[in-house]
Amino acid sequence: MSQPWNRLSRRQLLKGLGGASALPLLGAMPSLAIGGQHAGHVVVVGGGFGGATAAKYLKRANPAIKVTLVEPAEVFYTCPFSNLFLGGLRDMRSIAHNYDELRQRYDVDVIHALAEDIDADTHKVRLSTGDTLHYDRLVLSPGVDMRWDALDGYDEATAEKAPHAWKAGHQTTLLKQQLEAMEDGGTFIMVAPDNPYRCPPGPYERAGMVAHYFKEHKPSSKVLILDAKDNFSKQGLFTAGWQHLYGDRIEWVGLSNDGRVTRVDADNLEVETEFGTRHRADVLNVIPPQKAGWIADRAGVTDSSGWVPVKPDTFESQQVNDIYVVGDATVAAPMPKSGFCANAQAKVVAAAIASSLEQQPAPTAYWANTCYSLVGPNYGISVAGVYRVTDGAIAEVAGAGGISPADAPDTVRALEAEYAVGWYNAICQDTWGTQV
């Protein structure tokens, strides 16, 4: 039991980096149990950055809370750094994480099953094992699902031919195999979605990583990005970095130049844009529009946008009491849909739930986010933001955060590439306890 607290100082440091606000709770000794059993049962659905962090920080806030984590996968692959696998910089093992720390160190009951339905009235979660869990508070960290009806010709079956690779794992290795099988001189086409979607800079990091792989192994090959928007995250930095490292190997076509793809022909690796231009690929990567993971629909927390509106102070659903939602599934703009944000939001939720189980008000919430992107192996760029609740909505704190300078020397880009690795190792240790 004392083991977790031995590491307090390091964890506090990490928490400072994560920018969450569970801090006030550490000072107050929580009353331990209700009815001599536990201080409430919290079920967490989803074991990614949001869910795993929520489970751990609930236990840290009050070890007497019974916490059950429901996650189908025994090994979780992160989307962050999966682009580095595509670029040949990492193997899949290096982005794999498990739930040993949550079980062994934090006494979280981890169940590898799918949450199939939620009854908010009776506070029950039905699992694919046939079991039913009763919760006092529910945390959903469902991530995203693809909108299979959004792009003509693109569905779950065709995604095996034209992978999205926007959930790390099988799809990622599939895309990597296709890149490896491609002949030199081919064209890699990426279809990028309109906002909002998981990881705003992700498609553009991927373009650089694929271009790096081509530069090393298939030097006559090209990258073409067909984009459903005119502006993207860190656009100026990406564009300059691409030019610097890859010349004209990467071409980007935005919305106003007919970049929005409306039809996919996965059998022929061909796409058609809104105004009828056809492009043929040798490897086709379609990142379709997205929505909150489907269990959020079952819980009744999504709105007509397909995403989950939350109360900004606590991330409790605006529509259903006692259900808290974190991560990519939420409407948290201007916070981006990033792993860092999911981790930070989960700490706020853990603090809010621990307080609510004791009939206490939630501590004041604030969050931080940094998105590192690699343009090349030694070329990193970043954007950081700090967020607070202002006038009832999440807002970026003016003057905090910032973006990598535009005209920095290569040494600065190389340092940021190192920081990116440091960030990844730290947040994975914070979330899953993974040691490097």
Next chain:
Amino acid sequence: MSHSYRIKTALSRRKVLQHGVAGLGLLLLSPFAWASGAWQQLDAAQQVLNGATPITQGLTLDLPHVSEDGSAVPLGIQFNGDLADGDYLTDIHLFAAGNPQPEIATFRLNELSRYPDIATRVRLNETQHVVAIAKSHQGQTFAVSQEVRITVSGCLMRGEDNQPEPLTNPRVSVNQQVAAGDALEVRTLINHPMETGLREDSNGERLPRHIIEQFTVRLGDEVAFEAELHQSISANPYLRFHLTPHQSGELVFEWQDDQDKQARHTSELSVS
């Protein structure tokens, strides 16, 4: 066929918005509480209404509740209300109540474009209400408004300010064959900076206003659809609308900017 189907889906979407979605929290935040004020407090809208009390059912705005890029917010406007036999909408006015100049666009419809389902992309400076007011041939007026929250995210910073060449790359997407009386979807896009006249360059000099003001579609000799555009239309104007042609002919699309320059695009239409 497609006509009635579309109206049905639009209706059910509205019902979802009004009833299905709204938990208590959403109701409290919802624009319905004071949406009627959004056009009552807007001079430009009052001028269009000219004393009339608009009907608040039938006209629907399709806008995101939250947008992370106020420079190009997708906007749709549809009509599924009640009109007398033979009546149809002739004018749809769009306003951004919180922009320095609230006018977004005015669409002029007639018997060749009497199926009102229009989409474009608009500039919204800040969180605000968007207002639409429509008038019918026989003098009915309709109004609707919706709030859009604009969050300026540092993560979604834009790239270098590469201004498009004005009036270049006119693009039109239209089915070239249609059955008489069916609604034909038309999509258009053209490159143009749509410079508002409100921005300064890096030296602090005000950039002069330079926008497309007029977009006209003719079928043969007849005007089929017109749009008057203002500063609150996004750069590289996009318009999606519907025509209901009864005979074949040449479709002529014409964009005209405030420097009296034009771009044209033509397309043959075969009506069976």
